[in-house]
Amino acid sequence: MTEKKIMEKIVSLARRRGFIFPACEIYGGLANAYSFGPYGTELKNNIKRLWWKMFVEDREDMVGIDGPIILHPKVWEASGHLENFNDALVDCRKCKNRFRADHLVEKETGRDMEGKLEAMSEVLEREKIKCPKCGAHDWTRVRDFNLMFKTEMNGIRGPVYLRGETAGAIFCDFKNILDSMRVKIPFGIAQIGKVFRNEIMARNFIFRLREFEQMEIEYFINPKADWEKVFDKWLKLQREFALRLGVKEKDLRHFEHPKAKLSHYSKKTVDIEYHFPFGFKELFGLAYRTDFDLAQHARVSGAELKYFDQESGQKFIPHVIEPTFGLERSVLAAILAAYSEEKVKGETRVVLSLPKDVAPVKAAILPLSKKPELINLAKEVLGDLKQSFVLEYDETQSIGKRYRRQDEIGTPYCVTIDFDSLKDKAVTVRDRDTMKQDRVKIQELKKYLREKLS
Numbered sequence: 001m002t003e004k005k006i007m008e009k010i011v012s013l014a015r016r017r018g019f020i021f022p023a024c025e026i027y028g029g030l031a032n033a034y035s036f037g038p039y040g041t042e043l044k045n046n047i048k049r050l051w052w053k054m055f056v057e058d059r060e061d062m063v064g065i066d067g068p069i070i071l072h073p074k075v076w077e078a079s080g081h082l083e084n085f086n087d088a089l090v091d092c093r094k095c096k097n098r099f100r101a102d103h104l105v106e107k108e109t110g111r112d113m114e115g116k117l118e119a120m121s122e123v124l125e126r127e128k129i130k131c132p133k134c135g136a137h138d139w140t141r142v143r144d145f146n147l148m149f150k151t152e153m154n155g156i157r158g159p160v161y162l163r164g165e166t167a168g169a170i171f172c173d174f175k176n177i178l179d180s181m182r183v184k185i186p187f188g189i190a191q192i193g194k195v196f197r198n199e200i201m202a203r204n205f206i207f208r209l210r211e212f213e214q215m216e217i218e219y220f221i222n223p224k225a226d227w228e229k230v231f232d233k234w235l236k237l238q239r240e241f242a243l244r245l246g247v248k249e250k251d252l253r254h255f256e257h258p259k260a261k262l263s264h265y266s267k268k269t270v271d272i273e274y275h276f277p278f279g280f281k282e283l284f285g286l287a288y289r290t291d292f293d294l295a296q297h298a299r300v301s302g303a304e305l306k307y308f309d310q311e312s313g314q315k316f317i318p319h320v321i322e323p324t325f326g327l328e329r330s331v332l333a334a335i336l337a338a339y340s341e342e343k344v345k346g347e348t349r350v351v352l353s354l355p356k357d358v359a360p361v362k363a364a365i366l367p368l369s370k371k372p373e374l375i376n377l378a379k380e381v382l383g384d385l386k387q388s389f390v391l392e393y394d395e396t397q398s399i400g401k402r403y404r405r406q407d408e409i410g411t412p413y414c415v416t417i418d419f420d421s422l423k424d425k426a427v428t429v430r431d432r433d434t435m436k437q438d439r440v441k442i443q444e445l446k447k448y449l450r451e452k453l454s
């Protein structure tokens with residue numbers, strides 16, 4: 001299968017089976033925005049739950065918050081987003097399309113000129129670089145375009161911004177957490193939520209979106225601590241989380257940002273990249289941000305953002321290690337890693353072998369036919385189990401087609417109620433991955449599924 005073909009198949013399955021739809025389709029769509037359908041939402045929520053459990057609930061050194069999307073505009077002044085969170089853009093005067101200038105220059109000349117606006121304008125002229133859309137050579141000057149989404153708020157003079165990362169709220173709440181919680185360095189604050197970036201080009205399905213969710217941690221350490229050790233520990237945990245999504249070790253790699261290209265605040269940044277069909281691309285990121293954020297927020301706000309260490313009697317601004325996880329990218333990686341096609345009796349079987357804890361539906365209850373006595377028994381079984389598991393009941397179409405549908409949405413178990421069930425009070429449970437079938441007493445079904453799903 002070619003790589004383009006795999007993406008096409010994933011996009012089509014996602015839409016056909018109710019995972020992910022193009023947003024506002026009845027109005028012709030909106031700039032590569034997507035909506036999560038019923039199964040996509042379950043999958044996404046399961047990934048969030050897994051993350052929250054692994055990084056917040058199961059640890060002693062973490063607390064979670066849920067801050068607002070619109071923060072005080074000064075937050076973005078302090079963090080440098082208003083000044084530095086830019087893309088270099090250039091317009092074709094002929095066809096009016098807009099492009100990332102650094103991408104154009106790099107594609108044509110192989111040179112990385114990020115951030116050098118004047119030099120890029122010169123290269124576009126000198127090398128007679130043509131517009132990829134219409135072939136003309138008629139460029140505007142290259143200029144910076146800020147990625148923050150601007151809006152207004154009643155009672156506030158000047159613009160406010162939709163957050164470009166979740167970290168801002170965490171730093172704002174740092175003092176409140178110190179004052180209200182029993183936290184001791186090292187500790188972390190975690191948050192999951194929407195962020196907004198006014199990208200020139202959203203692309204690759206849900207990989208690059210203008211509106212997406214981040215799962216982010218700011219982990220505060222003593223400036224004298226061995227930050228490299230903490231950094232490596234987080235890197236390992238991020239890989240571990242990727243494996244929990246069903247991603248294979250061989251499809252992961254690390255990319256360390258060269259020193260010269262590091263963000264203004266970072267001492268070390270590593271991307272955990274996944275082998276998407278369109279190449280190795282960032283799935284998660286890890287950065288050592290030193291005391292940049294807290295020091296900046298202290299300076300701009302005038303608040304004292306120091307930690308008092310009772311043992312040493314010292315006060316200091318903690319340093320921070322920031323692991324960040326893209327949620328939609330995690331969903332895409334989980335679907336890609338789970339997708340397979342196999343030949344079964346001359347037919348193609350499409351299966352999403354999602355890990356059981358992230359699969360949207362845990363088991364499907366399927367009466368073999370629409371005979372009332374089978375439907376009644378199936379509804380009884382459903383009633384017994386639905387408090388314990390996310391289930392789906394389906395009585396339409398042939399049993400083969402219903403199995404296919406459940407395979408395609410990644411349901412680990414199909415429970416079939418047949419005519420023998422009326423006599424032996426047992427059902428057939430089919431395993432998604434092995435297609436093996438077990439005969440299980442209805443009385444023992446809850447216990448059976450609980451064991452299999454744990």
Ligand SMILES: [Zn+2]
Nearest residue numbers: 092095131134
């Ligand atoms: Zn053009």
